[in-house]
Amino acid sequence: MVILSLITADLRYKRLETTRSVLDTLEAPIYWLADLPLRFRDWSELHLQSRTRVLEENERLAHENLVLQGRSQQMAALQAENVRLRGLLNSTAMLRDDVLVAELIGVSPDPVRHQLVLNKGRADGVFVSQPLIDADGLMGQVVEVSDTTSRALLITDATHSIPVQVNRNGVRAIAEGTGSLGSLEIRHVSATTDIEVGDLLVTSGLGGRFPGGYPVAVVTEIERDPGKMFAHVAARPSAALDRSRHVLLVFATHTTGAAEASASPAADDANDAKAEP
Amino acid sequence: MVPQGAHGYWLILTSFVAAYVLAVAPMPLWLMWARPEWVALVLIYWAIALPHRVGIFTALVAGVLLDTLEGAVLGQNAFSLVVVALLSLTLYQRLRVFSVLQQAGTVFVLVGINQLVCQWVQNLEGIGGPAPLFLLPAVTSALLWPVVLYTLRRLRRQYMVT
Structure with missing residues (x-):
């Protein structure tokens, strides 16, 4: 009985958001623990790299930075033009979106559920329905927020x-x-x-x-x-x-x-x- | 070794926490479908070893926690784990005298039922895996049963949890 009412309550009425978010907050350490081996690998990769490789990477990044900066010069001019044209058309100006960098600490263990767990939560200003992007495009949206973590639904999930x-x-x-x-x-x-x-x-x-x-x-x-x-x-x-x-979590205006x-x-x-x- | 008396709640708790960590540990994509049901395995072990202490209620709590952890519908895993606990509570006397292989066979059936119930609840929600694939965890869980059994039995005897 208890279980059946739980299932209906969650599926039909979405009344359990607060319970869920409290439990999520409690369970954040479990995701943190599960993520430790990967974190350790990242850390060791970072610290055990040879000097030449670091120098190489530094050079490559500086190069990339230069290219991107070059492009963004044009960007400023284009943006100004865009604002002027939009002004002519009487529509609202495009504002730049603020973003927050978040790190993945887990993926849904259930293969039919395309969800990610992120290491930013309510304390960082994350809110439900916030869009999520990476360097190449849109990834999904936040569907659950706890104090220190949040859960995002990917655009490929069957329910999205x-x-x-x-x-x-x-x-x-x-x-x-x-x-x-x-x-x-x-x-x-x-x-x-x-x-x-x-x-x-x-x-x-x-x-x-x-x-x-x-x-x-x-x-x-x-x-x-x-x-x-x-x-x-x-x-x-x-x-x-x-x-x-x-x-990246987008704070859209x-x-x-x-x-x-x-x-x-x-x-x-x-x-x-x-x-x- | 510290005598724990008949308690040792911490050991049961720790084993469940370990199961949770393993349940969400990152895995390569091609292995995703074969992830063993760690929490179900640990629950089955404790239900067989200490049927007077670990039972339906533990299964309910463990299931709800697993649900929030997986982002599943609240009650999905609670439901399936309660069914598993109920079955292992009725079977524990027989299971105890089984050989490891026979036990693994039973675990296969139990975890298979667990998966079926999960699949059923997921179908209510409108998602769910392709038919034979969602039973794969039952196979891997059965294969891993000896590991779970010997590890937990050793720990239980060492710390004298009864």
Whole structure:
């Protein structure tokens, strides 16, 4: 009886958030312990590297830094231009998002559940539904927060879906997780939509949960069957979902412009409904 | 050696904590499906060895903790572990006289039931693994049963936990 009521309470009513977060706080040391061997390996790699390798890496990083700095010079000019153009269009200015670096301390032991445990929690300002990115793209969103850790749901989880748009032409769609780490499925794309293999999908910012403009996935496969209403479109996530050890938590300032806000309420609903794990 | 009397709650607790750590320890992707159910194994051992102390209630608490640890629906593992505890409590007298191999066979069935219950709850939620694959932990758990058995038995005798 107790168990059945627990299951229903959690599945249907989401009433146990506080209990969960208290237990999560208590269990943080277990994840920390389980992560120790990896941490030790990282540490020993860092401290036992030979001098030449460190120098080499330093040189490479300095080089990379130079290149990135060069690009960011242009970036400032482009951003200013963007703000001016947006001003002309009477839409809100794009603000830069603040990020917080978090480290992975665990992944969900259950292979059907694509979740990560991060070492930042409520004490660092992390909140539920906060977007999570890595160097290459969007990874997912935070679904549970305890005092010192938080749990994030990846975009490939079977219960997750996210509003996206094609970077090339702005066609909007919804990308759903399939339960396998390497692919997303774009649902309800009509057979005549202009979408091609190799198109980059970025977050559209609809629904207000994810900030717009972050790369999500690249279209890998399109199958247009004349007998079906919708095309079957598969995409590969841009982020290194199973490899990133350091991730960025985005503190988004609302960037959706006036023009975007009026579009497609269906995407909003779908996002809100499916965002809970 | 410090005489512990008949208590030694710390040993039971420590064994469960170790099981939790192993249960979330990072594993390579291709091994993910084969992760042994450590908590179930430890629970089965204590239910056989000390049926008057470790039982349904322990299983419930251990299960809820495992649920929050895995981010599963609260009650998923609690449910399956309670079923496992119940079965091992009814079987403990027979299990004690079994050879290790026979015990491993029984553990295979018990963990298999544990997996079935988990799968059932996950299907309620709308997720769940492909059919034969989610039973793989039962195989690995049965293979690891001798290790768990001899380690915990040795510790229990050394610290005289009864």
